[in-house]
Amino acid sequence: MTEARLTLGAWGEERAADYLSRQGIKIIERNYRTPVGEIDIIARHKSWLIFIEVKTRRSTLFGTPQEAVGPRKQRQIIRTAHWYLQNNKKLKLQPRFDVIAILCQSGAEVQITHIQDAFSLSD
Numbered sequence: 001m002t003e004a005r006l007t008l009g010a011w012g013e014e015r016a017a018d019y020l021s022r023q024g025i026k027i028i029e030r031n032y033r034t035p036v037g038e039i040d041i042i043a044r045h046k047s048w049l050i051f052i053e054v055k056t057r058r059s060t061l062f063g064t065p066q067e068a069v070g071p072r073k074q075r076q077i078i079r080t081a082h083w084y085l086q087n088n089k090k091l092k093l094q095p096r097f098d099v100i101a102i103l104c105q106s107g108a109e110v111q112i113t114h115i116q117d118a119f120s121l122s123d
Contacts, residue, residue, distance in 0.1 A: 012056025013040055016100040019112050025050065029084075037080035041100075049093035051081045053118075056102040065101035066115055074119045095121075 017027055020043055028049075029042040041052040053073065055065035069077075074097070081095060099118040103111040 008056050008058070009054075012102040012104075013054045015056075015102055015110060015112065016041060016052070016054040019100065019114070020052075023114075032080070032084060034080050034083040036083055037076040039077060039080050039084070042084065044091075044093060047094050048096045049085075049091055050096045050098050051077060051084075052098045052100055053077055054100045054102065056104065058103075059105055060103065065103060066099050066113065066118070069099050069118065078121060 013030065017030065020027060020041065023045075025043045025045040027041060027043045030040070032039045032042055039051050040054040041050075043050045043052060053069050055068045057065040057068075077097060081097070085091070085095065096117055097119050099115045101113040101115065103113075105111075
């Protein structure tokens with residue numbers, strides 16, 4: 001991955017974290033890495049333990065940011081969430097998988113789309 005893409009991704013994750021905090025959602029982990037994958041943000045809100053994938057794009061030339069979270073990426077996030085849950089059994093919260101799509105086209109306002117319950121264990 002290029003330095004520019006890494007920088008854009010980190011910038012987007014920072015915007016997503018700010019957005020979540022303003023919504024009253026408590027961030028537990030950021031960039032949670034395991035041998036089976038990585039989850040951008042793990043948060044809790046009310047009875048939910050939320051596993052969040054953040055996708056940031058500068059344009060929609062190759063599709064919207066949320067379209068980049070396809071079945072393969074969803075399976076990887078689910079495997080990583082299982083890993084997290086196995087290592088944090090004391091958390092008695094309902095898991096949920098969200099996607100935060102950030103579009104920052106030049107000359108336009110940053111657009112944040114929060115898709116709650118974007119996919120599930122049965123997808």
